[in-house]
Amino acid sequence: MTVPTTVDVLIVGGGPAGALLGCLLARRGIEVLHVEKQSSLERDFRGETLAAPSAVTLRRLGFDAALKAHGYLETSSVTMRMEGRQVFTIDYAKFPIGALPIDIPQPALIGIFQQAARAEPTYHYAASTNCTGLIEQGGQILGAVLKCSDGSRVEVRSRLVVGADGRFSKVRKAAGLEATITPMGRDFLSFKLPRPADWGNQAQLVVNQDKHLVVLPTFPDFLRIGHNLPKRGLGDVRKEGFDAFRNGIAAIDPRLRPLLHEFLTSFDDTSFLEIFTAELDQWARDGLVLIGDASHTVTPILGQGVNLAIQDVVCVAPVIAGALKKSHQQLQAAEFDAFVADRKAHKAQVTRYQRIQEAALGAQTPFAVRARRARYSALNALPIKYRVFGKVINAPHPIDPVDLRTGASESAVRAAA
Numbered sequence: 001m002t003v004p005t006t007v008d009v010l011i012v013g014g015g016p017a018g019a020l021l022g023c024l025l026a027r028r029g030i031e032v033l034h035v036e037k038q039s040s041l042e043r044d045f046r047g048e049t050l051a052a053p054s055a056v057t058l059r060r061l062g063f064d065a066a067l068k069a070h071g072y073l074e075t076s077s078v079t080m081r082m083e084g085r086q087v088f089t090i091d092y093a094k095f096p097i098g099a100l101p102i103d104i105p106q107p108a109l110i111g112i113f114q115q116a117a118r119a120e121p122t123y124h125y126a127a128s129t130n131c132t133g134l135i136e137q138g139g140q141i142l143g144a145v146l147k148c149s150d151g152s153r154v155e156v157r158s159r160l161v162v163g164a165d166g167r168f169s170k171v172r173k174a175a176g177l178e179a180t181i182t183p184m185g186r187d188f189l190s191f192k193l194p195r196p197a198d199w200g201n202q203a204q205l206v207v208n209q210d211k212h213l214v215v216l217p218t219f220p221d222f223l224r225i226g227h228n229l230p231k232r233g234l235g236d237v238r239k240e241g242f243d244a245f246r247n248g249i250a251a252i253d254p255r256l257r258p259l260l261h262e263f264l265t266s267f268d269d270t271s272f273l274e275i276f277t278a279e280l281d282q283w284a285r286d287g288l289v290l291i292g293d294a295s296h297t298v299t300p301i302l303g304q305g306v307n308l309a310i311q312d313v314v315c316v317a318p319v320i321a322g323a324l325k326k327s328h329q330q331l332q333a334a335e336f337d338a339f340v341a342d343r344k345a346h347k348a349q350v351t352r353y354q355r356i357q358e359a360a361l362g363a364q365t366p367f368a369v370r371a372r373r374a375r376y377s378a379l380n381a382l383p384i385k386y387r388v389f390g391k392v393i394n395a396p397h398p399i400d401p402v403d404l405r406t407g408a409s410e411s412a413v414r415a416a417a
């Protein structure tokens, strides 16, 4: 397509954050150009778990029918097994949020957002279009430079550039916004296996000493399994050979042995993820704001990445819409102060919990392993476990979100119901 060269908002990145924002802004009649460097939405081993608050949000935003038409899987609970014993369970139905986490492939979710966006005349989408730099003058971001699918270079002017370009954000770098990158102690290798019919819908953490597996029921009929590796240890794991790797997994969870031997046949069936967190002091400049992984990369623990991205979007969309209405200038960084403060608090809470959990999972000495098991067993017996976990996985929206179809605030919608 020929990209428009002047728009209200240019969104860089076609992940869940960029796709939902494009849709919500276009629903409000805002002229949006949304660019994605990949030619297709296909992406495997990406966030497929949608935490319950996001499931609620998407229903409120009118996506329920499309989600149901595609199909998804509801996760009933999370259990932890340590050294062969089940020590901890959280039943998701016991949270008062009124929804369960759902599992849906990321391409499907993004496709649902895009389909809704494409129904709006002010939404323009360009695939195979790479943002290669920003246009800056007098300290303000005025737009971006794009390399289009036909190889041409186009300058697009916009009153706001949104960097939704993920954990290695080029927009962030081009804007000179510094991220503090903190590597986690271990990395992750993921793969999928067919899910046995009687497996159930619980997410499971299977821990043995300092090794663990995250075993997630995945739509439509898979198990998505993540295995921790020593930091930058992929080379060593490969050197030891595929059989040793596969036998190591089976030793952690012997139930998987037959499936592993039948369906996991080489390292090509696996996907590597380097685990780190990224934190930024500043998420916005005049004419630019970052959302999703570009502004706050978290770890895969408890599958919060997509949730944070979606909550960013529902919080920032009304801010952008309001600021565009207020003046005809570039959107000023100060417009985003409250948004950034609120979203940072949510992200910090998630990261804090993930660090505690990661430290527990990395326990190595026999004493630390026993103490960990005792701690989780004790916590399991206490109803307070729902308060502790609920604070992280079901954190309420920090800003009263707005029904973006009608423009009414959610409290007004509830009051009218």
Ligand SMILES: Cc1cc2nc3c(=O)[nH]c(=O)nc-3n(C[C@H](O)[C@H](O)[C@H](O)COP(=O)(O)OP(=O)(O)OC[C@H]3O[C@@H](n4cnc5c(N)ncnc54)[C@H](O)[C@@H]3O)c2cc1C
Pocket: 012, 013, 014, 015, 016, 017, 018, 035, 036, 037, 038, 045, 046, 047, 048, 049, 050, 051, 129, 130, 131, 132, 164, 165, 166, 167, 169, 170, 171, 190, 271, 273, 291, 292, 293, 294, 300, 302, 303, 304, 305, 306, 307, 309
């Ligand atoms: C292996 C793995 C497993 C995960 N599992 C989970 C999970 O179960 N649950 C969960 O909630 N989260 C999970 N996450 C995290 C989750 O995928 C991310 O948090 C989420 O996708 C962030 O969405 P985003 O839109 O901010 O960024 P992304 O999804 O990363 O999207 C960014 C997009 O920007 C595009 N882009 C990058 N640079 C440019 C450029 N210069 N120009 C144009 N486009 C560009 C990229 O191609 C990409 O499509 C996982 C992540 C990984 C890698």
